[in-house]
Amino acid sequence: MKQGASWAIVTAWNPGGVPQPSARNIAAARELARAWAGPAGPVVNGEGEWAEDALLLPAARLRDAVALGRRFGQAAALFGVGSRAALVWLDRDVGVTRAWAVRDDPYTGVP
Template sequence: MDNSLIDTYRHADYRVRLTRGGWVSIHVDAALPSTLHTLIGERNWAFITAWNPGSQPQPRAQNHAAQHALLASLRRLPRTIAIRPGIGVGGAWREASLFVVGPNLADIDELAQQFQQNAYVHGLGLGYARLRLSSDRPPHGQAG
């Protein structure tokens, strides 16, 4: 994965749909927006998609099917507390996404690899959002 792709992920706008309507944006290396504090508490959270595996555009129907499979997988995780719809927006791309509260990094890492995602955004409690590289090829783990 090249640095320009990592920069694209790092500078994207990760929007979460709020329960009462509207959206709030998460940004990598920034504090979690206060509107999400009650939902998160001290739990793990992640913003992940199944769209466009390996950052390669796929047909809309294929992306929708993969996203439904990801949603089902997140619901089956025993630590999942909440799932909210999301949209990742970066430059010329938009991807349906999911904001999930509760699962640990190992669970999300496994799903990111299963759905062939290069990276996802995550955090713990009210801390800063972090970009996590999920490819099984180096670099892997926390993006510096």
């Protein structure tokens, strides 16, 4: 991804934080892919029991992440520009938790 370019990660799995049957999550993920007109790549959002298939949306705008996340009943979406990332909470009033992405040293596991 080009340095300084915007991006978002959105999932359609488990709307409202309520676990759904696999078939329903897969169908929702396909609908999300159809809803996004631009390029997208598969990623995994979360970990462990909450690892969910999601889409990385290069060049997405913040409003795209908010609209898609809300459309698919998500509590939050991830939006970034370059290595800056924000967890965007999607309740009535959009809230943002900002963070910096860092690369782990593959030999020590330390950023």
